Amino acid sequence: MSRFAHPAGDRHAEQLPDERPPHAPADLNALTPALWPRTSERIDGAITIGGVDVRDLVAEYGSPLLVMDEEDFRSRCRDYRASFHDGDVHYAGKAFLCREVARWIMQEGLGLDVCSAGELAVALSVGFPPERITLHGNNKSVAELERAVVTGVGHIVADSFEEIARLGYLADKHGVRPKVMIRVTVGVEAHTHEFIATSHDDQKFGLSLSSGAAAEAVRRVLALPSLELVGLHSHIGSQISETAGFEVAARRLAGLLAQIKQEHGVVLPELDLGGGYGIPYVDGDDAPDIKLIAESLREIVAHVCASAGLPLPRLTVEPGRSITGLAGITLYEVGTVKDVEGLRTYVSVDGGMSDNIRTALYGAEYTARLASRSSEAAPMLSRLVGKHCESGDMVIRDLYLPADLAPGDLIAVAGTGAYCRSLANNYNYLPKPAVVAVSGGQARVIVQRETEEDLLRGQL
């Protein structure tokens, strides 16, 4: 099985599931480059990111704090653009979107995927060109579809028969002809957690290839002159590190493209293979190599289209996690250190499942380090937990921290730039943390910390 990636550390990924608790890392101060933002380093013991000391960040902006390395984020955008120079790269906004991130995406020349009126509103509020936006979602409301049609969103990915009918009606009503793609469920079992796999047949997204629903959707869109069918879309899941799933998806989509050509005499010019490229969260995980991803995907598409007697379609990819995931770290302050005799030490921090629900939701793994100083103390088997009223409120289930850890120390958790802030919630009425962008020794707040006033807003 070919991989997109290089291993980030020594541990073999295959050994991962049974190894609990993990071995203590050789150096509790080390910042494995594949896991931490590109500008992070340890200076005089403390972690700096974007040239800013984490102690200064917390002193100024409080904790918990999501810190985004702007240079890391932008450089990954550029890597994608360079690697897919003959195609389109759309950042999947649901991974993490705010107005400033939308500006970064716009300035770096990427397109943007949104899947709700709210995400669309964020993009439009900073003047994001609507023609570079794609609207996704398995149950877009009529109001959301109408907003997209009226603002001239570049692509709308149809996910159901109902939606095709609604789109036809709205396009007629407003006298426009939106570009439409069909989201095809290709029946691939992506090797990832059930909750983030999206292309096996038994789930809510898309129109099934094997049942004929996708081909029927194509017929219905082609029958509506007010809709312009431009291509097929597939997104097989998230946190995927092997090419095999994409290869199967591309081959099946090419098969459908060939069938469409035969049945309708129409050659669709675009193919969207979605996102889902994995990132390393712990030592031993594969690290994505965007160039390798691009090379294999382009090779696969060229091959399957040639075999099906089709011209090469324009390829779109939609990375989310692999652009923003490693650019972000979360800083927490240690509040209590509780030794549970003979088991482990519970280290409680001032956030938890409200700012990072991924561990509780699907057993995500993370790497954390003591950030405000280095330590030569022995490794202490720990569990990094939040302050919420759920025993499943864990940030990291098993990790080693230095045995001299004390209240007031700062902990940095790596790889929290994707699906943390966007899944954040106010459980126990905790305010959502601020987001700070760092670059060139400067920090600035890009999303303010919620206040008590925010928490009470709108209540009787």
Ligand SMILES: *Cc1c(COP(=O)(O)O)cnc(C)c1O
């Ligand atoms: C979530 C999603 C993506 C991005 O997935 P990542 O794993 O963050 O790369 C891309 N396309 C669609 C349609 C999605 O739903």
